[in-house]
Amino acid sequence: MTVLVTGGAGYIGSHMVLRLADAGEKVVVLDNLVTGFDWAVDHRAQLVEGNAGDMDFVGEVIAKHDVKEIVHFAGSIVVPESVENPLKYYANNTATSRNLIEAAVKGGVKHFIFSSTAAVYGMTGLAPVVEDTPLQPMSPYGRSKLMTEWMLADVAAAHPVTYGVLRYFNVAGADPAGRSGQSTPMATHLIKVACQTALGQREKMSIFGTDYETPDGTCVRDYIHVTDLIEAHALLLEHLRKGGASQTLNCAYGRGYSVREVIDTVKAVSGVDFAVEEGPRRAGDPASITATGEKVRKVLDWEPKHDDLTGIVRTALDWEKHLMRRNR
Structure with missing residues (x-):
């Protein structure tokens, strides 16, 4: 029995592959390598x-490898780009997912885990959201995921x-053992951009909007370490394997920065005091997106181990230094 990980050569997917391989699972990665990297796929996976x-x-692939479970990460994720090119997002996210789900049903796949986003909530105000908060996505990205x-x-x-x-809320950081991280050179993730600027890879960085109804006028997000996020995936997969009911869960720490x-x-x-x-x-871009994270803790007994912004930044910075050495 095999777990199929789509987008497993990308940032979050590669961490899921590590988690499954560390647990002795048989893993097959399906990736078109448009934004992923073959070298990011752990050697224990195919x-x-x-x-x-x-x-x-x-x-x-499902038939050949006896795939019974799929963890689906593949897709496009940049909110501003989705506004400029919505058809790309409905193709890469909605249409691709629809076909993948049909192939899963026809192939007898038992469990399917989907990588969704806090963007399904849209403009929620400053209060943390819960799973039954009304869904009002503001972007084609959020709508493509909600579909x-x-x-x-x-x-x-x-x-x-x-x-x-x-x-997901804002995923950041890198594998504490230094085996994977956010490797896309021009990724738009705030922490990655800031780390690259600190290391001199970018001349400066920008703050987009300083007039939001937030304490300091800039957007507030709930940052979650990628390792904690992946642990929630592993726990959810185990929940489904044990006969647990289907679940929709927010993955967040419950506090915004x-x-x-x-x-x-x-x-x-x-x-480094870099230029901003x-x-x-x-x-x-909504002003604020945070979540209580109470349901995922209760349903899966999930206990985050990296709920520390300084620690998240440190692992991200270490990974950027690793990429600089690797790409010399």
């Missing part, structure tokens, strides 16, 4: 290059498959 939306190809959530619920009602949806707070933390950890410029708001 990498298959292809498109997760190609039903015939995915069906062959997949709906599809999974409908499919599970009609077929013998259980699913888990994990709504502003853009300025994050930048100040990167400056403190790196010891202020610019206008970006389309599709």
Whole structure:
């Protein structure tokens, strides 16, 4: 029996592969390597290059490797880009997921875990959200993910498959053992951008919007270490294996940090006072997105081990230094 990880050559997916391989699981990674890296896939997993939306190809992979569980990370994730190019997001996220789910049903896959996003909530105000907070995504990215959530619920009602949806808040940091991290050179993740600027890889960085209704005027987000996030995936998979009901869960620590707070933390950890410029708001960015994280703790007995912004930044900075050495 095999776990298929789509997008397993990417940032979050590669950490899931590590977690599964560390537990002795048989893992196959499906990735088109458009944004992922073959070298990021742990040697204990088998990498298959292809498109997760190609039903015939995915069906062959499922049959060949006796895949019974899928953890689906593949997709596009940049909110401003989704506003500029919505059809790309409905193709790469919604349409691809739809075809993957059909291939899973036809192939007899028992459990399906989906990588969703806090962007499904949209503009929520400053209060932390819970799973039944009204869903009002502001961007094609958020809508493309929400559509997949709906599809999974409908499919599970009609077929013998259980699913888990994990709504990510802002994922950051890197594997504490230094085996993987956010490796996309021009990724838009705030902590990565700040770390690259601290290391001289960028001349300066920008704050997008300083007039939000937040304590310091900049956007507030709930940052979660990638290792804690992946542990929630592992616990959710075990929950489904034991016959647990399908779940939709927020993955967050329950506290937010502003853009300025994050930048100040990167400056403190790196010891570099790098250049920061202020610019206008970006389309599709809510003022604040945080969550209580109570349900995921209760349902999965999830206990975060890296709930510390300084520690998150340190692992991210260490990974950027590793990439600089690797790419020389």
